[in-house]
Amino acid sequence: MTAERNVTSAETIGDQAAEWVLKQEAKTWTAQDQVELSVWLSQSDRHPAAYWRLKAGWSRAQRLAALAPMRPECAAKTKSTRRFLHLAAVASIAALAIGAIAYNSLSQTRQFATAMGQRASLMLSDGTQIELNTNSAIVAKITPWHRIVELEHGEAFFNVHHDAARPFAVLADGHRITDLGTQFSVRESADGLKVTLVEGRARLETVDPALQHHVTDLVPGDVAAVTANAMSVRKIPANALSDRLAWRSGKLVFDHATLAEAAAEFNRYNATKIVIAPEIANLQINGTFGAGSVGPFTRTVQFAFSLSAELRDHQIVIFRKKS
Amino acid sequence: MTKPQDIHRHGGQPEDAARMVPAPEVEFWFVQEVLPLEAALMRYLRSSYRNPEEVADLRQDIYAQLISAAHKQIPSPTKPFVFAVAHNVLIDRVRRDRVVAMDTISDMEKLGLAADVAAPDRVVIARDELRRLREAIERLPARARETVLMARIQGLSQREIATRLNLDETTVSRHLKKGMQLLTDILYGTSPGGDEVP
Numbered sequence: 001m002t003a004e005r006n007v008t009s010a011e012t013i014g015d016q017a018a019e020w021v022l023k024q025e026a027k028t029w030t031a032q033d034q035v036e037l038s039v040w041l042s043q044s045d046r047h048p049a050a051y052w053r054l055k056a057g058w059s060r061a062q063r064l065a066a067l068a069p070m071r072p073e074c075a076a077k078t079k080s081t082r083r084f085l086h087l088a089a090v091a092s093i094a095a096l097a098i099g100a101i102a103y104n105s106l107s108q109t110r111q112f113a114t115a116m117g118q119r120a121s122l123m124l125s126d127g128t129q130i131e132l133n134t135n136s137a138i139v140a141k142i143t144p145w146h147r148i149v150e151l152e153h154g155e156a157f158f159n160v161h162h163d164a165a166r167p168f169a170v171l172a173d174g175h176r177i178t179d180l181g182t183q184f185s186v187r188e189s190a191d192g193l194k195v196t197l198v199e200g201r202a203r204l205e206t207v208d209p210a211l212q213h214h215v216t217d218l219v220p221g222d223v224a225a226v227t228a229n230a231m232s233v234r235k236i237p238a239n240a241l242s243d244r245l246a247w248r249s250g251k252l253v254f255d256h257a258t259l260a261e262a263a264a265e266f267n268r269y270n271a272t273k274i275v276i277a278p279e280i281a282n283l284q285i286n287g288t289f290g291a292g293s294v295g296p297f298t299r300t301v302q303f304a305f306s307l308s309a310e311l312r313d314h315q316i317v318i319f320r321k322k323s
Numbered sequence: 324m325t326k327p328q329d330i331h332r333h334g335g336q337p338e339d340a341a342r343m344v345p346a347p348e349v350e351f352w353f354v355q356e357v358l359p360l361e362a363a364l365m366r367y368l369r370s371s372y373r374n375p376e377e378v379a380d381l382r383q384d385i386y387a388q389l390i391s392a393a394h395k396q397i398p399s400p401t402k403p404f405v406f407a408v409a410h411n412v413l414i415d416r417v418r419r420d421r422v423v424a425m426d427t428i429s430d431m432e433k434l435g436l437a438a439d440v441a442a443p444d445r446v447v448i449a450r451d452e453l454r455r456l457r458e459a460i461e462r463l464p465a466r467a468r469e470t471v472l473m474a475r476i477q478g479l480s481q482r483e484i485a486t487r488l489n490l491d492e493t494t495v496s497r498h499l500k501k502g503m504q505l506l507t508d509i510l511y512g513t514s515p516g517g518d519e520v521p
Contacts, residue, residue: 010380018500026480041346048350049386056354057507061456061475145354146347169347176345207345 017050021058029164031201035217059144113137114154117269117292119250127161128168133247134269134291155187157248174208175226185245192227196244246288253288259301259318270294277319280307342394349393356401357389361511364409371413385412459509467502470495
């Protein structure tokens with residue numbers, strides 16, 4: 001991947017990279033720009049080399065802003081600049097001590113996990129809100145340069161605090177979801193990965209080289225399902241979208257779900273597992289239940305389909321009594 | 324609409340299959356571990372290669388190769404790896420320009436020695452950071468300094484700066500880009516308090 005030797009090219013790339021850095025911090029930055037930047041970055045390793053370097057340099061210069069309250073207007077007058085800087089130096093040590101603390105506390109790795117049946121909502125230092133569903137774990141790395149959350153297992157809903165200069169990425173099951181200003185939910189299970197986009201835009205990309213490579217951009221209402229060798233995206237209507245996210249208020253909503261699917265859903269939340277006998281596994285139900293309401297669910301199903309239920313080995317087995 | 328992934332495929336330089344480490348992690352490593360070595364790297368490149376116009380190009384080439392390698396696995400420890408890559412890039416470069424050949428690398432022995440040049444402290448002590456910034460700012464050409472200060476201290480947009488300085492936006496953008504690059508060269512590419520301006 002040795003780039004062609006070309007003196008002007010290094011300069012041109014530097015110039016383009018500087019252009020991106022400036023453009024990105026402007027108010028006019030759009031999701032489309034973000035996409036174009038990603039494309040540019042992927043064209044040659046010289047591009048991220050120049051871009052990351054300038055972005056880092058420029059964000060170091062950002063710390064000059066710590067001086068702002070001293071003489072806000074000074075920079076408009078070149079002549080006073082030098083004097084201003086000397087004045088600034090006098091007071092800089094105190095300001096920097098504070099700056100340094102803030103800076104360190106910005107770079108942090110934190111882990112969060114919920115036990116079975118638990119839910120948790122938390123806010124990261126960047127303002128992003130995360131809701132963790134039952135039996136889920138994430139590791140969040142928040143630095144002044146980027147934000148990465150790894151979903152180790154389970155399900156989480158993200159309401160990303162938009163920051164054009166610091167992309168937000170979720171890594172899950174060999175895939176990366178890059179936020180373009182978004183609310184979305186990610187679920188990892190034995191059946192694969194599911195990403196549901198509520199608001200904004202996001203990019204879903206395979207990053208594990210062992211998997212077949214897929215990239216797709218998601219818009220609201222999209223549900224992407226990813227398995228080891230396939231990715232599919234389908235659009236679901238708004239009410240189905242809210243059903244899917246009902247776990248955020250501790251609810252499970254079923255719409256033509258089979259008993260097997262419903263039981264699997266309850267079993268994510270409860271130590272007492274529901275087992276559905278194979279002969280009735282495909283019966284369909286609708287309804288809203290509390291995620292912990294194994295009893296009411298069992299009774300409803302029994303009543304609706306004339307089924308029997310028994311407790312065996314800490315499991316509730318639902319079956320059809322042969323008459 | 325052309326899908327971005329199509330462009331990606333056609334542009335196709337980095338092979339996706341080899342990209343185990345996601346970009347944000349590579350960026351993190353690059354900014355935290357590699358950039359702090361830049362002053363030492365630049366000293367090494369300048370002392371080993373006699374064509375100063377090409378040093379920025381060499382640096383970019385080296386960084387690109389480091390990034391490519393880091394996508395497979397983050398190198399550790401970083402410093403010897405950076406200098407090993409720099410060494411290889413230099414040798415390649417010299418081989419390619421046979422014209423300048425032996426004169427370019429002033430002393431092959433030096434390469435081995437120079438690779439051990441003490442790096443400046445990797446962690447810049449916060450107290451020194453503003454002093455460095457101040458020095459760096461003072462070394463910028465007047466217009467670049469002015470626009471950078473307006474953008475960074477006052478947080479003005481390019482348009483606002485253009486209005487205040489009575490310049491067109493393109494000119495402001497040019498000064499800012501220049502300022503950003505020079506600042507970065509000074510902040511990363513030189514040691515505190517010394518070194519020539521690149």
